């Protein structure tokens with residue numbers, strides 16, 4: 001389907017040669033190489049609807065980049081299938097390249113020794129974008145990303161933030177339906193990060209582009225994504241909206257209460273534990289971080305106020321960083 005991503009039972013194994021230590025080890029490795037298999041992605045399935053922004057999350061080495069490399073046609077899967085805008089990326093790389101744009105935050109697809117604007121012109125010719133359309137799009141991107149202040153500079157002299165903004169523009173100049181972004185704002189300052197996020201929001205909300213994003217930045221996830229897919233050790237462990245994930249793993253709240261009478265005997269409440277108790281100060285938390293019975297922070301607040309006479313009460317809600325940490329811990333234990 002136009003603009004959609006469809007991944008079914010995708011697996012990718014890498015075979016590498018282990019280098020034995022020392023000089024004799026190196027010689028033995030040369031004569032009798034020891035091969036090990038690493039399953040980077042294992043039987044994952046998910047889809048992204050046209051016009052949706054999905055965040056693909058997971059700890060280091062989880063298999064996110066490998067997945068993106070398959071979807072951009074750089075890698076062939078060991079088994080399973082992938083379709084991007086109706087095209088099998090690793091079978092029809094050129095056709096896929098016309099439908100997609102990709103930014104790998106750590107690398108550039110621009111010509112190192114050319115000024116940015118010349119790289120844009122080369123890409124215009126490669127993708128056969130009409131001149132007027134190219135100029136109009138460049139103007140639109142300049143308004144959002146402030147490119148003209150540095151687009152006559154050679155790529156090798158750009159700062160990281162300038163380079164990634166240029167890469168983003170370059171990836172989208174041929175107006176692809178699907179955009180892959182692998183840690184696009186890594187190492188950027190907060191102002192540039194926000195500029196890039198605003199640009200991406202525009203691409204999704206105004207231009208209806210489909211975006212698959214990997215990031216370790218939870219603020220980015222919170223600002224941009226409605227749905228996330230979490231992978232761990234190459235396996236998909238979670239696929240849901242941010243709201244669902246918060247409901248499931250976000251019960252790491254604490255309710256801090258000051259009791260009117262410091263001698264009150266404090267007992268746990270249904271689904272609520274006493275985490276700390278010193279004189280009049282009591283900290284309550286969820287008895288379990290999962291399950292349908294775990295009370296929400298608001299239910300806990302109500303329960304504490306109904307049960308105890310308090311002179312002061314405050315809540316600390318879990319932020320997305322805590323929620324994802326709980327989800328990772330759950331994935332690790334599964």
Ligand SMILES: Nc1ncnc2c1ncn2[C@@H]1O[C@H](COP(=O)(O)OP(=O)(O)OP(=O)(O)O)[C@@H](O)[C@H]1O
Pocket residue numbers: 014015016038039040058059060061062063064065066067
């Ligand atoms: N070309 C390769 N050859 C051998 N192993 C590889 C290759 N590429 C990736 N791997 C391994 O596959 C696993 C998944 O790597 P991948 O780069 O997909 O993870 P990631 O989720 O993107 O991690 P990060 O968040 O650190 O970027 C890792 O264990 C990695 O070492």
